[in-house]
Amino acid sequence: AQSVTQLDSHVSVSEGTPVLLRCNYSSSYSPSLFWYVQHPNKGLQLLLKYTSAATLVKGINGFEAEFKKSETSFHLTKPSAHMSDAAEYFCVVSEANAGNMLTFGGGTRLMVKP
């Protein structure tokens, strides 16, 4: 069975400082991992995905994530936060043998202070 734990429900940073959103996963097979962002009253948008290629994945808007199998982690980072990054972020795992069904973490709300 697959599962995802997002270690922080809320993260607050100042504009221009680095962002770190932490995610640990559990999977019986080789997983695919994703980060999605959800702005208020908007749909889910894919930030980036890992599907067994390069372990460092670059996404949109300057975000990137590193897949670490030994630590079962897939943390999301950005060097410099922007006010427009304030949103809810979801770490997601899927397995091909589970119909590529997505299992979402509980979400991390990122707040960016001016």
Add this chain to the structure above:
Amino acid sequence: DTGVSQNPRHKITKRGQNVTFRCDPISEHNRLYWYRQTLGQGPEFLTYFQNEAQLEKSRLLSDRFSAERPKGSFSTLEIQRTEQGDSAMYLCASSLEWSGGYTFGSGTRLTVV
């Protein structure tokens, strides 16, 4: 292609009434998924189709819920005898079987009063 389309965007219904939502996926995508998201939570899987076949259903999908994808194109999700606990955002997503890339619709927000 305009992406995944869901209708209606909002639905307010009285407890006990039936509601039906529609999802139009990206045309070349053979897989279609339904998820439910309650306030402050991540989306939870409900069911998925590959073409017209419904291949998996979550235990969250009680007998009051039914989903169809009659010709492997659009899908409908019906909730019978709605309860206040059914109030949530219902999300549809589609993908190609082997691509691992999903596209979500904007969702249908259901409020049961």
